[in-house]
Amino acid sequence: MKLLAVTSCPTGIAHTYMAAEALQMAAKEMGHEIKVETQGSVGAENVLTSEDIKEAHAIILAVDTNVDKSRFVGLTVVEASVKDAIKDAKSLINRALEAKSKLTLTEEVAKSKAEEKESRTGVYKHLMTGVSFMIPFVVAGGLLIAFSFAFGIKAFEQEGTLAAALFKMGAQGAFSFMVPILSGYIAYSIADRPGLVPGMVGGFLAGNLGAGFLGGLLAGFLAGYTVYYLKKYIKLPKSMEGLMPVLVLPVLSTLIVGLIMIYILGSPIKAINDGLTSWLKGLSGTNAVLLGAIIGLMMAFDMGGPVNKAAYTFGAATIAAGQPSTIMAAVMAAGMVPPLGIALATVIAKNKFTPQEREAGKAAWALGISFITEGAIPFAAADPLRVIPSIMVGSAVTGALSMLFKCTLAVPHGGIFVLPIPNAVGNLAMYVVAIIVGTVVSGFMLSALKKNVE
Incomplete structure (x- = not known):
């Protein structure tokens, strides 16, 4: 059988390529031919051609973001998450091959349940599509701000200096697009290209009104579903259908979203956003340590899944103003611990x-120091009952210590490679201590729980 697959995770870094490799290895062992297109952070690679699609028996979409399915119309398509492909690629391939055969009544019921599950998880997929497009802006802006801080934490205040230019590019440039891009691509995921205009305008208004990240999230979903239902209920004569995508949908949806954001949702969401910001700034002592521990548990729980991404997105939003964040520091430190603890x-x-696991452990060192939590997934998939509790405890310890030591981070990614940048990390020595302690806790706990290999 000739199979085709597409893999895509929200960040487009680790899961995307791990899923592709797992599918390729499984197909080879099972005696099937497979070509996998990866839609990662550098764009689509190993792109499926029209000839590939014509010859394919079945298509596997191992994706956590919205991908274009129009080219696969009429073909057997099986959808799953990237983690499904990483954990059990053979089972996914078997599902695709079984779907190719004639459906029995039982399979129809199973298909109906799968479609129902897909509809329930749609909100998460839309959110992750927005996050995947937002992350490059966050990372680029954060690193430019960090480079500015290298000249001094207040050096950007001197107009005309390189520090001021770097800060402007990061805080007023890349970061200013963060919320509109998030909103726009959430709406795009729901309603395709017509959702981009109202989504981005809604996100821009959320930023201007002070509704921030929360307002952007709401604007994205509001815009997407507004366009979705406008397309569904507005029917024009065939001679005028060409006006829908260029005139009717963008103008009407932007008008609706804009008025709702300005007159109805903007002020309440701003109040919630301001209250949350004040609460975070006021955290100290036990409350801060508890929050750090919770962040650590979330980062390690599913290693790049929805819980992990929720914690990361929350942390990234706290540095959107270009200021160092204790929350983001805890997020990155806790996210580095799972692969480092396993490697230890x-x-x-x-x-x-x-x-084989000891060899994979060598790669886990590199993934851990690079803040790629997904490096722990192969070990967790093989022995979840021992690995997951071990890394969660270690990450919780690191997150708590990072908050206790009041470490700050001005960069939303980069792992150990951003630590040498002056002023990028506040209380650097204790930040390193927090990461090391969590790594040791995870490493020794896992060593105690694991059984000897026969």
Whole structure:
């Protein structure tokens, strides 16, 4: 059988390529031919051609973001998350091959349930599509601001200096697009291209009204579903259908979203946003430590899944104003611990890991220091009951310590490679201590829980 697949995760960094590799290895072992298109942070690679699609027996979409399915119309398509492909690629391939055969009554029921589940998880997919397009703006803006801080934490206040230029590019440039891009691509995921205009305008208004990140989220969903229902209920004569995408939908949907944001939702969401910001700024002592522990648990729980992404997005939103954040510091530190803790365990308890796992442990060091939490997934998939609790405890310890030491971070990504940038990390020495302590806790806990390999 010839199979085709598309893989895409919200960040487009680790899950995308791990899922592709898992599918390729499984197909080879099962004696099938497969071509996998990866839609990562650098764009689409190994793109499926029209000839590939014509010859394919079935299509596998292992995606957590919205991808174009129009080219697969009329073909057997099986949808799953990237984690499904990483954990059990053979089962996913079997599902695709079974779907190719004639459906029985039982399979019809199963298909109906799968479609119902897909509709329930649609909101998450729309959100992750917006986040995936937003992250490059956040990372670029954060790093430019960090480079500005390298000249001094207040150096950007001197007009005409390089520090001021870098800060302007980061805070007033890349960061200013963060909320509109998030809103626009949430709406795009729901309603395709007609959703972009009202989504981005709604996100821009959310920023101007002080509704911030929360307002942007709401504007994106409002815009997307507004366009979706306008398309569904407005029917023009065939001679005028060409006006829908260029005139009717963008003008009418933008008008509706804009008026709702300005006159109805803007002020209440601003009040909520201001209250949350004040609460975060006022956290100290036990409350701050508890929040750090919760962030750590979220970062390690599903290693790049929806809970992890919720914590990361929350942290990234706290540095949107270009100011160092204790929340983002806890997020990144806790996200580095899972692969680092596992890598340490493969060194101190070699008899509890297979030779293949010990080799994978070497890669986990690199993934951990790069803040790629997904490096822990293969180990967690193989032994979830021992691995997941171990990394969650270590990450919780790191998040709590980071908050206790009042460490701050001005950069939303980069791992260990941003630590040498002057002023990028506040209380750098204790930040490193927090990461090391969490890594040791996870490593030794996993070593104690794992059984010897026979």
